[in-house]
Amino acid sequence: MSERKLPPFTELGMLSLALIVIGGIYLSSHIPQHVPLGLPIALLIASAALVAVNLVLLSRVPGFAWHRFFQVGKWALLAYLITAGLIEYAFLRNHLRGGPLVILTLSLLVYAVQVPALIAFTVARYDTSAGDGVDRSLAHGA
Amino acid sequence: MAEITVPPAAAEAEHAPPAGPLEFEIVPLKGLPIVAVIMVLLVAAIASNKLWPLTFFHVAGGAAWTIIDLFLGLVLGPIMGRMSVPARIEFTTKLMPKMVLIMPTVVTATLAAGWQLATYLGTNLTSNPLHGWVVASMIVVGVMAILALGLLEPANIAVLFELKKPRPNPVIIERLMKRFIYCSGILGIMQVATLVIMTKLSSG
Numbered sequence: 599m600s601e602r603k604l605p606p607f608t609e610l611g612m613l614s615l616a617l618i619v620i621g622g623i624y625l626s627s628h629i630p631q632h633v634p635l636g637l638p639i640a641l642l643i644a645s646a647a648l649v650a651v652n653l654v655l656l657s658r659v660p661g662f663a664w665h666r667f668f669q670v671g672k673w674a675l676l677a678y679l680i681t682a683g684l685i686e687y688a689f690l691r692n693h694l695r696g697g698p699l700v701i702l703t704l705s706l707l708v709y710a711v712q713v714p715a716l717i718a719f720t721v722a723r724y725d726t727s728a729g730d731g732v733d734r735s736l737a738h739g740a
Numbered sequence: 741m742a743e744i745t746v747p748p749a750a751a752e753a754e755h756a757p758p759a760g761p762l763e764f765e766i767v768p769l770k771g772l773p774i775v776a777v778i779m780v781l782l783v784a785a786i787a788s789n790k791l792w793p794l795t796f797f798h799v800a801g802g803a804a805w806t807i808i809d810l811f812l813g814l815v816l817g818p819i820m821g822r823m824s825v826p827a828r829i830e831f832t833t834k835l836m837p838k839m840v841l842i843m844p845t846v847v848t849a850t851l852a853a854g855w856q857l858a859t860y861l862g863t864n865l866t867s868n869p870l871h872g873w874v875v876a877s878m879i880v881v882g883v884m885a886i887l888a889l890g891l892l893e894p895a896n897i898a899v900l901f902e903l904k905k906p907r908p909n910p911v912i913i914e915r916l917m918k919r920f921i922y923c924s925g926i927l928g929i930m931q932v933a934t935l936v937i938m939t940k941l942s943s944g
Contacts, residue, residue, distance in 0.1 A: 612890035619882040627875045631866055670897065673767075681848050684779070688852050691786055692859050713889045720894035721901045724912050 604723060605655035611716045614648035617641045618705040625698050635697045642701055645708050649715070656719065663725035667718045674714030682710040762908075764833045766900045771841040782849050786856045794860060797853030802938065804846045806931045813928025817921035825910060829903060832917065836900050847888070851881065863941065870941055877937045884930050892923040 621641035625633055656662060686706055689699060785793035820828055858864035863874050899916040902908050 608890060608894070612886055615886050615890055616882075619886060623875070623878045623882055626864065626878060627871075628866065629864055666901075670901070674897075677844065680779070681844065684783070684848060684852050687783065688786055688855055691789070691856070713893070716890055717894045717897050720898040720916075724898060724902055724909070726905070 604659060605652070607652055607656055607719045607723075608716060610648050610652045610655075611712055611719075614645045614652070614708065614712050617645035617648070618708050621645075622702060622705055625702060633698055635701065638698075638701045638705075642705055642708070645705070645712075649708060649712050652715070663722040663727070666725040666727070667722040669718075670721045671714045671718035674717045675710065678710045678713050682706040762829070762833050762903050764900075764903075765837055766897065766904065767840055768837045771838070775841055775845050778845055778849060782852060785853060789856065789860060791857075791860060794853050794857040797849045798857050801846050801850035801853065802934075805843075805850050806934060808843070808846070809924060809931045810928045813921070813924035813926070817924050820917070821921060828917070829908075829913070832899060832913075833903055836896055839896055840900070843888070843893070847885075870944070873937055873941050877934065877941070880930060880933050880937065884927055884934075887923055887927060891919060892927070895919040895923070 618641065621638040624641075625638050686703060689702055694702070781793075782797055785797050820831060823831065855864070858874055862868050863870050865871065868874075895916045899913055899920065902912050902916065
């Protein structure tokens with residue numbers, strides 16, 4: 599089976615997730631004390647930057663199955679926006695305010711984009727149909 | 741002594757993927773209303789902020805999550821690895837769509853109710869003597885979440901899409917299933933750490 603050269607999308611995506619998880623644990627473990635926000639902000643920015651870098655690198659792959667990426671990604675996005683909404687509701691229910699709320703909300707946004715992107719990428723990387731319903735598995739030497 | 745030989749065509753069939761697209765739903769639509777009901781009840785439990793519903797969702801969800809991970813990773817995984825390709829494919833098409841709904845629901849219920857329960861009991865406050873154990877549980881769950889969301893869930897969905905193709909590629913299925921089973925095994929082992937932490941937290 600021959601394969602196209604693809605960027606390390608899964609690895610970068612997992613690193614991006616790890617950064618917001620570290621930031622989230624750091625913030626949560628300080629409750630109710632004052633939390634220095636420098637580290638979580640830096641982790642959030644780095645995580646969001648990795649999402650952007652990942653998508654830019656992927657956009658440069660010739661012949662990538664974007665139709666499949668978006669087909670899977672939109673439903674996964676809906677599902678993960680619901681779970682992110684539930685977590686956000688738990689934060690608001692517990693009267694989280696100010697800087698920590700903003701950082702955790704933006705972290706949830708990164709999570710809600712990154713996880714569907716990982717799912718969509720894993721499906722689309724093996725796609726052989728090019729959006730016209732024709733199976734091209736043999737054309738890729740599969 | 742009579743020798744039994746397997747005809748080449750039969751031996752080939754045992755290792756070959758199915759000829760046509762398989763009939764199954766990647767996301768079982770019948771299960772969505774059940775998921776919706778659980779989510780509504782979860783929101784109600786968090787909104788009520790009462791001990792029993794929060795404990796129920798956290799313990800029931802956590803028990804399901806732990807047992808599924810342990811069973812899948814340490815019992816079913818090795819069994820699946822030894823199955824013939826057609827048997828494994830049939831098993832996969834029946835198991836994996838259910839996992840697409842069950843795991844996110846169970847994990848969301850466990851974590852959301854767990855955080856609210858920790859807030860209710862005060863165990864997530866730095867002043868609480870068990871706070872270190874709560875932070876340890878967050879770290880374990882964080883690592884498990886990264887593995888599950890980054891590797892396991894995408895492999896689960898991708899293998900179902902591959903099996904839906906007119907000519908599924910056995911190499912891709914094998915690769916994705918290996919990823920799923922190894923990942924489940926690691927998560928199963930990590931769940932033992934969760935059990936240690938949670939039993940310590942509940943016994944004080």
